[in-house]
Structures are given as C-alpha cells and as structure tokens.
Amino acid sequence: MSYEEGFSSTITDWLFFNSWWLLLPLIMLLVVVAFIVAFVLLLYMISPLISPKPLKLNGAHVVVTGGSSGIGKSIAMECYRQGAFITLVARDESKLVQAKKEVEKCAINDKQVVLCISVDVSKDYRQVESVIKQCQEKLGPVDMLVNCAGTSFSGKFEEVEVERFRSLMEVNYLGSVYPTRAVITTMKERRMGRIMFVSSQAGQIGLFGYTAYSPSKFALRGLAESLQMEMKPYNIYVTIAYPPDTDTPGLAEENRTKPLETRLISETSGVTQPEQVAKIVVKDAVQGNFNSSVGPDGYMLSALTCGMSPVTSITEGLQQIVTMGLFRTIALFYLGSFDSIVRRCMIEREQSKAVDKRE
Numbered sequence: 001m002s003y004e005e006g007f008s009s010t011i012t013d014w015l016f017f018n019s020w021w022l023l024l025p026l027i028m029l030l031v032v033v034a035f036i037v038a039f040v041l042l043l044y045m046i047s048p049l050i051s052p053k054p055l056k057l058n059g060a061h062v063v064v065t066g067g068s069s070g071i072g073k074s075i076a077m078e079c080y081r082q083g084a085f086i087t088l089v090a091r092d093e094s095k096l097v098q099a100k101k102e103v104e105k106c107a108i109n110d111k112q113v114v115l116c117i118s119v120d121v122s123k124d125y126r127q128v129e130s131v132i133k134q135c136q137e138k139l140g141p142v143d144m145l146v147n148c149a150g151t152s153f154s155g156k157f158e159e160v161e162v163e164r165f166r167s168l169m170e171v172n173y174l175g176s177v178y179p180t181r182a183v184i185t186t187m188k189e190r191r192m193g194r195i196m197f198v199s200s201q202a203g204q205i206g207l208f209g210y211t212a213y214s215p216s217k218f219a220l221r222g223l224a225e226s227l228q229m230e231m232k233p234y235n236i237y238v239t240i241a242y243p244p245d246t247d248t249p250g251l252a253e254e255n256r257t258k259p260l261e262t263r264l265i266s267e268t269s270g271v272t273q274p275e276q277v278a279k280i281v282v283k284d285a286v287q288g289n290f291n292s293s294v295g296p297d298g299y300m301l302s303a304l305t306c307g308m309s310p311v312t313s314i315t316e317g318l319q320q321i322v323t324m325g326l327f328r329t330i331a332l333f334y335l336g337s338f339d340s341i342v343r344r345c346m347i348e349r350e351q352s353k354a355v356d357k358r359e
C-alpha cells in the first residue's frame with residue numbers, strides 16, 4: 001500500500017464520518033418539520049371537536065354581576081341588543097335602577113325584561129344562592145353568567161393597608177366563585193351554559209402598584225382553567241377576559257391613588273371604552289372562546305401567557321405556536337422599559353426630596 005492510497009482512504013473515512021455528523025442537524029430539522037406538519041394536520045382533524053357551538057343570545061337569560069356600572073353595564077347593554085333577558089346584580093339599589101333604565105333603551109323586542117338584584121356577591125354564599133334562585137324563577141335558568149363585579153386598588157406594597165389584600169381577594173375572587181357555584185348545577189343538568197370571568201391585563205402580568213389587585217385577578221385564571229376542564233363534557237364553556245384600562249367610574253376611582261409608575265406603565269396599552277370591551281368579550285363568550293383579549297397589546301399578552309390554558313380554535317393554537325418566541329422578544333423590551341420607568345421615578349423622587357430638605 002502506497003503512502004498516497006493510505007492517505008486518501010483516511011481522508012474518505014474522515015469525510016464519511018464527519019459528513020454524517022454534519023447531516024445530523026439537517027435530519028433533526030427534517031424530523032421537527034415532520035412533527036410540525038403532523039401536528040398541524042392533527043389539529044385540523046380535531047378542529048370540529050374543539051370549537052363549541054355558539055350560544056343564541058336571543059331569548060337567553062344573562063346574569064351580569066357588577067351590571068350597574070362600567071364594563072358590566074356595557075356587557076348587559078350589548079346582550080340586551082342581541083335579544084337577551086338580563087339580571088343585573090350589584091349592591092347599590094339606586095345605581096341598579098338607573099342602569100336598568102339605560103339597558104332597557106337597548107331593547108330589540110317588547111318581551112325583553114331587565115331584573116335588578118341588590119346583593120353583595122362576596123360575603124354570604126347562601127344569600128347569593130338564594131338571589132340566583134329567585135332570578136331563575138322569574139326569568140328561567142341562567143344561560144350565561146358574567147362575573148364582572150369587582151374593584152381595584154393601586155398603591156405601593158408597603159402603603160396598601162393589610163385589610164385591602166383580603167377585601168380585593170374577597171370581592172374579585174370569591175365574588176366570582178359564589179355566583180358561579182350558584183348557577184353551575186342547573187347548567188350541568190341542562191348540559192349548556194356560559195361562564196365569563198372578567199380578569200384584567202393585570203391578571204396576566206404583575207405590575208408596579210398592583211400587589212393587592214393582580215393576585216385577585218390571577219386567581220381567576222386558575223379558577224377558569226380548572227372549571228373549564230370539569231365543565232367541557234357538559235357543554236359549558238368558560239371565558240376569561242383580560243381588558244386593559246377601561247374608561248369607567250371604577251377606573252376614575254382607582255386613579256385617585258395611582259402611583260406615577262403604575263400610570264406610566266399602564267399607558268402602554270392605553271384606555272379603552274367599555275362599549276368596545278363589551279362587544280369583544282360578549283362575542284368571545286357566545287363563541288365559547290376561553291381567552292378574550294382586547295387590543296393589540298392584549299392579543300400579544302394572551303399569546304405570550306397562554307401557558308396550559310385551553311385552546312378553542314385551530315388558528316388560535318397555531319398563532320400561539322408561531323408567535324410565542326417573537327412576543328417574548330418584544331416583551332423583554334417592554335420589561336426593560338418598565339424597569340427604567342420605575343428607576344426614573346425613584347431618582348426623581350429622591351432628587352425632589354433632597355431639594356425640599358435644602359429649602
């Protein structure tokens with residue numbers, strides 16, 4: 001064997017061996033692509049199974065907690081415009097009567113009825129159960145429950161009274177558990193229904209100033225996901241809505257104590273009108289979509305934070321798969337800018353304190 005022969009066979013061996021390794025990433029890529037194609041095909045095959053039949057609002061009985069003001073009132077009006085019978089639930093009777101008049105103006109036929117019930121949804125379960133029973137006797141079984149009663153508070157963690165952490169959890173979380181608990185048995189028996197929870201964009205991300213509020217809205221996500229898994233075989237669909245800042249009396253009240261940081265960060269996704277929020281969330285609930293978001297930031301936040309939440313359409317699932325990495329990249333920039341807002345506010349405060357001391 002000559003020197004050259006030995007050399008060239010070593011080279012061929014070397015190439016053969018190494019080109020194998022070089023091909024590995026390509027093979028892996030092919031396998032991944034094959035998996036994605038198979039997955040997409042599978043999704044299309046099961047699509048009729050995961051898209052629920054839309055609910056007919058015409059003639060349906062819709063209960064709206066927090067229906068006397070803001071987003072809840074707009075939701076009631078939106079449903080009324082589609083022919084629903086409405087029960088408004090809130091505490092203040094005069095606000096209820098006023099809201100009833102406004103909702104009645106949206107009637108599309110003369111059979112429609114608006115019922116008002118004054119109750120605190122967060123205190124005594126028995127009371128909530130009994131008012132739900134009353135309204136079912138008058139307007140028939142509840143087809144859709146909208147849990148919109150809630151309240152917000154913003155402030156720095158150490159400045160929020162300890163009591164506030166409990167009260168927000170009570171109103172926003174337990175105030176959604178109780179009415180849901182009161183309607184669910186009948187819905188299961190009838191094998192139909194819709195439950196909506198009104199969370200918030202602050203129920204998808206924790207922000208400066210929302211240490212008391214955010215957890216009460218995050219809690220609704222856990223409730224909604226667990227409940228949906230239990231209820232799906234009974235043809236009951238759960239929707240969780242994540243509105244941005246919305247122009248309501250509730251927001252005006254919240255703004256009175258809002259730290260500058262919270263205001264600047266929230267401005268990112270702007271202020272929406274309650275009518276617009278109502279249109280979107282009602283449509284999603286009727287279609288049985290689990291997730292309901294408002295605006296482009298809302299869309300990105302929902303795709304980014306979808307986690308293990310149920311998927312209600314093929315396009316939704318595909319969009320999440322495709323956009324997640326991109327949205328995380330965008331989110332990192334947002335997070336950076338939020339941190340710099342917080343830092344700038346702190347520096348400015350310290351500077352103005354120093355000036356005050358000198359004077």
Ligand SMILES: NC(=O)C1=CN([C@@H]2O[C@H](COP(=O)(O)OP(=O)(O)OC[C@H]3O[C@@H](n4cnc5c(N)ncnc54)[C@H](OP(=O)(O)O)[C@@H]3O)[C@@H](O)[C@H]2O)C=CC1
Pocket residue numbers: 065066067068069070071072089090091092093095119120121122148149150151152171172175198199200201242243244245246247248249250251
């Ligand atoms: N506005 C916003 O920027 C956003 C609001 N949200 C959420 O949307 C929901 C509605 O907000 P918004 O429209 O601004 O609020 P409003 O303050 O304008 O309305 C709140 C409604 O809930 C009722 N309510 C409050 N507490 C109770 C209770 N314990 N029992 C029964 N009813 C109650 C109120 O009536 P009464 O006081 O007479 O009981 C009122 O009808 C809230 O859950 C809020 O967290 C989410 C994202 C953004």
Ligand SMILES: CCCCCCCCCCCCCCCC(=O)[C@@H](N)CO
Pocket residue numbers: 152199200201202207243244245246250251254265266267268269297300301304327328330331334
């Ligand atoms: C890809 C990533 C996109 C990230 C976008 C982030 C936008 C953050 C804005 C958060 C706004 C919080 C509003 C809370 C509203 C609320 O619940 C209270 N006003 C209730 O009164």
